[in-house]
Amino acid sequence: MHSIDWDNIRFFLAVVRSGSVSRAAEQLGVNQTTVSRRIAALEHRLGKELFDRTGTGFVITPVAERLVASAKSMAEEASAIERHVLADRHELSGELRVTVADVCTQYLAIPAIQAFTRQYPEVDLEIIATRDLLDLTARDADVALRSTEEPPPNLVGKRIAELAYAVYGTQDIMQRVQASPDSGDTPCITWLGDGHTRPPWIEKSFPKTRRVYRSTELNIMYQMTRQGIGMAQMPCALCDPDPLLHRIPCRHVEPGWGLWVLSHVDLRATARVRIFRDLLVDTLERQRDLIEGRSTGSTPASENN
Numbered sequence: 001m002h003s004i005d006w007d008n009i010r011f012f013l014a015v016v017r018s019g020s021v022s023r024a025a026e027q028l029g030v031n032q033t034t035v036s037r038r039i040a041a042l043e044h045r046l047g048k049e050l051f052d053r054t055g056t057g058f059v060i061t062p063v064a065e066r067l068v069a070s071a072k073s074m075a076e077e078a079s080a081i082e083r084h085v086l087a088d089r090h091e092l093s094g095e096l097r098v099t100v101a102d103v104c105t106q107y108l109a110i111p112a113i114q115a116f117t118r119q120y121p122e123v124d125l126e127i128i129a130t131r132d133l134l135d136l137t138a139r140d141a142d143v144a145l146r147s148t149e150e151p152p153p154n155l156v157g158k159r160i161a162e163l164a165y166a167v168y169g170t171q172d173i174m175q176r177v178q179a180s181p182d183s184g185d186t187p188c189i190t191w192l193g194d195g196h197t198r199p200p201w202i203e204k205s206f207p208k209t210r211r212v213y214r215s216t217e218l219n220i221m222y223q224m225t226r227q228g229i230g231m232a233q234m235p236c237a238l239c240d241p242d243p244l245l246h247r248i249p250c251r252h253v254e255p256g257w258g259l260w261v262l263s264h265v266d267l268r269a270t271a272r273v274r275i276f277r278d279l280l281v282d283t284l285e286r287q288r289d290l291i292e293g294r295s296t297g298s299t300p301a302s303e304n305n
Contacts, residue, residue, distance in 0.1 A: 005045075006078055009071050011038035012050065016068055017288065020057040027159060076282075093122040096272045099141040100129055103219040104163075104238040105259075108291070109145055112283040116276050123272050142273050144262045145280065157262035157277075160284045164293030165256050167201060167248040168239045169231035174246045177231070181249075184208030187230035192216045201233045205250035236293035259284065259291060 289295035
């Protein structure tokens, strides 16, 4: 058998993780034809079909299921080799400034931060927690983890997933809502930035709610909800792993934005920026089901209990 092109394995894993050629193409930054061609080339090399083509997407075959673990191992080894090569080419020291927006993205990024500081202790890492969009051009930050649909044109990066939301409350709150969904007795907690209007998730799901509490910070909303003060629409990645919180059935939940890892175009080849960005992308991709609301797996958020 001829040697297998590593890039084809990378495309294979992208389709497995995303469940479709279109989403894999979006995540990889290529067109759908390129993804399909790469998958076809890998199938030709192996002499086996890896996906059944259906009207709703690509369905993984039993042969491909057996290859996934090995393919993931190859991906990890390739990433490690690339990081070591970069480390040999560039001095891995100096300052690296990373900005994360809120408590949810902070928790998601912690495993990458831990791995980076362990492997590259000579880099002076600064973590800037702010919802302000810092100027990466002026080196206010080198890497940004942001929820947005339109990253600035001078930045490069990768869209990891869509940050899913649901409405959460304690078990007592959930039982109260289920027992009397239209009573309006259960307070809602929302952003201060919503102004004095009622956001769609309240207006469409709990129109009779008489009390609306507001905060400028997600972490305050999170803690208020955990204390049973009210219910709030919050990221699934933050709340699903928390045993104190439960999803509240409702008619409407507002859609989330894309979660992006970004850096300035001029810094993409800088060793410490590239290595940290790759570690962060790998960390987030392993948590994609949690981020998109399909899993209640463990996350550092659960350590707050």
